[in-house]
Amino acid sequence: MAVFCHLLGGFAGDLALILGARGGVYLAGGIVPQLGELFDHAGFRQRFEAKGRFADYLREIPVYIIRSAEPALTGLAVLSADD
Numbered sequence: 001m002a003v004f005c006h007l008l009g010g011f012a013g014d015l016a017l018i019l020g021a022r023g024g025v026y027l028a029g030g031i032v033p034q035l036g037e038l039f040d041h042a043g044f045r046q047r048f049e050a051k052g053r054f055a056d057y058l059r060e061i062p063v064y065i066i067r068s069a070e071p072a073l074t075g076l077a078v079l080s081a082d083d
Contacts, residue, residue, distance in 0.1 A: 001035065001038060001042055002042050002043055004031070004042075005035075005039060005042035005043050005044040005047075006042075006043050006044070006047045007047075008027075008032075008044060008047075009043065009044035009045065009046065009047030009048040009050075010047045010048070010050070012025050012027070012044075012048055012063070013047065013048040013049065013050070013051055013058055014051075016048070016058060016061050017051060017054055017057070017058070021061060022060075022061060024061060024062040024063065024064055025048075025061060025062070025063045025064070026063075026064045026065075026066055027063065027064070027065050027066065028066040028071060032065055033065055033066070033067045039065070044063075045063070048063065
């Protein structure tokens with residue numbers, strides 16, 4: 001799991017830099033929410049921020065774990081309620 005979290009952290013950090021994701025990075029899917037506290041201690045954040053001179057920039061970007069079983073349906077319900 002540590003290797004998975006390190007790889008995910010490195011990739012998520014790269015994408016945050018490429019896309020300029022200042023509002024946050026959202027992780028969805030079946031694996032990360034099931035890891036629970038193990039995810040917090042598995043090195044994701046360290047690898048996320050390990051980008052040399054960009055570490056300070058990445059340190060300010062929040063990472064959120066989507067725990068909803070059906071996040072797309074929740075989003076659609078919110079959008080349809082606005083109409």
